[in-house]
Amino acid sequence: MPELPEVEVLRRSLEPRLVGRRIEGLDVHARSLREPISRRAFERAALGRRIERVRRRGKFLLVDLEGESTLVFHLGMSGRLTLAEASRPREPHEHLSLSLDGGERLRLRDPRRFGLALARPTRGLERDAHFARLGREPLDPPVDGVTLRALAAGRRVPVKNFVMDGRAVAGVGNIYATEALFRAGIRPTRSVTALTRASWDALAAAIVAVLREAIGSGGTTLNDFTDGAGARGEFQGALAVYGRAGETCGRCGGRVRRVVLGGRGTFYCPGCQR
DNA sequence: GCATTACCCTGAAAGC
DNA sequence: TGCTTTCAGGGTAATG
Secondary structure (H helix, E strand, O other): OOOHHHHHHHHHHHHHHHOOOEEEEEEEOOOOOOOOOOHHHHHHHHOOOEEEEEEEEOOEEEEEEOOOEEEEEEOOOOOEEEEEEOOOOOOOOEEEEEEEOOOEEEEEEOOOOOOEEEEEEOOOHHHOHHHHOOOEOOEOOEOOHHHHHHHOOOOOOEHHHHHHOOOOEOOOOHHHHHHHHHHHOOOOOOEHHHOOHHHHHHHHHHHHHHHHHHHHOOOOOOOOOEOOOOOEOOHHHHOOOOOOOOOEOOOOOOEOEEEEEOOEEEEEOOOOOO
16 A cells, blocks of 8 residues: 555656656556546657656656656555566556666556556646645655644544545555554544644654655555565564554553544554553 | 545455 | 455545
């Protein structure tokens, strides 16, 4: 499940290998992702163009091309974007591949098809429906408690739902919201209306720390995340509570619990998180 | 207007 | 062992 750190790790691995390359051909396969992949839009935007930049916005990977076009990718739950030899046969669930000069292909696989692949004009992209309501980036600059508290003003949701809500802060998904709340010592079920200033400060610091550490570890690979070259992440070994229901808390020796918030499995330590 | 739930999808894991 | 059922969740539409 690629969240901000995984997409950033992917971006860093792809950027040096993509920038300057020309897109010479493309294959689109018929099955739709969250939205259909428009062969026409991709052909018009990408064919014969050079790649100028590889950016990230929240969990979106943005590939800017010459000619003021941007290819937009969202990996959903199970998406993988890899750069590999053009001669390698198409894999199952490969929905799009771009052949580049130099004999490689950028391939998008996504078995569960929760992902997205779009071709859009670069200009005005931030006003596109997928980006218009997207919240602020948590890392640049690092988000602070005052900002978080202001973003939550007027809302009454459990703090976990707020942290995961992309309209407030972009890119923090279930794993990192869960881990940040553990580090901050805040129970995920607590209402945002009940947090003190000190709690907001601790939460902001925890979000920034956990995202940075995860990027430094190459992301979290639970099932199948890899960077653009196929390397797995290592942050799964650092997860304190996520996926550990019934296990012993490494900090206090209590038992980790699982609840469901916003339809997502949520893990916390009742001893450490109040 | 806000909060919550349902839905899309497939592979892995659990259950029988 | 092998089949069936359950579970996972990002984002958004529908419902409360």
